[in-house]
Amino acid sequence: MDIKDKVAVITGGASGIGLATAKKFAAHGAKLVLADIEEGPLALVVTELRASGIEVVGAHCDVRREEDVLNLRDVAVNEFGTAHIVFNNAGVAAGSAIGTSKKVWDWVMDVNVGGVISGMNAFLPLLLEQNEGHIINTASLAGLGGVPGMAPYNASKFAVVGICESLFYDLQIRQSKVKVSALCPGFVKTRIHESTRNLPSDLRSYAESPEAAFMNDMAKSFVEAGIEVETLADAVYDAVDQGHFWILTHHKAAVRTTEKRAQWMATNEAPALGFDGVTQP
C-alpha cells in the first residue's frame, strides 16, 4: 500500500513503538489517529506533531473498553472519512506462571488480546467494505516461544499470533485486498518495562510487590539493550508498503525459536533455554 494520504490509526500511540511508527507513517504522508490511555503524554505528542505540520488527531482510549475502541473508529471516520492502516499496538507486561493473581492475568489479557479483538471488530467491517486496508497486530518474540517469568505476556502474545494467522486465511478465502501483519519484535528501547504505570487502581499493590520489581528490573536490562524504535518503525512501514505478513525485527531469533519448538515436538527433548539475538538482531 502506498500510504501517502492514507489514514493510520495507532493504539498505544503516545509512546515507544506506536509513536515511532506514527512518525514514520507521517513522514510518508499519512494522516494519524493516535489513541492512548495516557491523556497527558497523548496531548503533548499531538501538539508536537501538529506543530511540525502533521495532520493528527488524538483520542483517549482504554483498549480494554470496547466502547472506547468503537469511539476511536468514529473519530477516524469523522475527522478523516475512513481508516486504512489499523495498528493494534497498545500492550503491557506483568506477572509469571507461578503465583500471579487472576486479576493481573486479566489485565494483561484484556489489554494485549482484548485490545486487538476490539480493534479488529471496530475497523475490519470498514476495511472489508472499501476492500482496502492493513491491520497490524503487535505480538512479540514472546508470541513464538515460551520464556520463564512472563506467562501472562507469553499467553497474550501467542494469542495475537494465532489471531493474525487465522485472519490471514479468512482474508485469503474472501479474496480480500485487506492485509494483516503479525509484528513479533525482540527487545526494543521503550517503556514496556514500566507497564505497571498503567495498572488499574485496584491492582496498584501489584506494582509495589517484590515480584513486579524483580521482573521490571530484569526486563529493563533487556529493553535497554534492545533495538531503537526507529528501526522497528522502518520494519513496520516496509511491511505495509510491501504487504508482508510477518514483521520480524529480530529475524534469526524468531526463526530459531520456532525451529527449536518444532524439534522439541519431534523429539520431546526440551531445547536449552537461550536468549541469543533477543536484543540486537
Ligand SMILES: NC(=O)c1ccc[n+]([C@@H]2O[C@H](COP(=O)([O-])OP(=O)(O)OC[C@H]3O[C@@H](n4cnc5c(N)ncnc54)[C@H](O)[C@@H]3O)[C@@H](O)[C@H]2O)c1
Ligand atoms: N519494547 C519491547 O521490547 C517490545 C517487544 C515486543 C513487543 N512489544 C510490544 O509493543 C507494544 C508497544 O509497547 P512499547 O514497547 O512501545 O511500550 P510503551 O510502554 O513505551 O508503550 C505502550 C503504550 O501503550 C499504552 N497503553 C497501555 N495500556 C493501554 C490501554 N489499556 N489502552 C490504551 N493504551 C494503553 C501506554 O500508555 C503506552 O503509550 C506492546 O504491545 C508490547 O507488548 C514491545
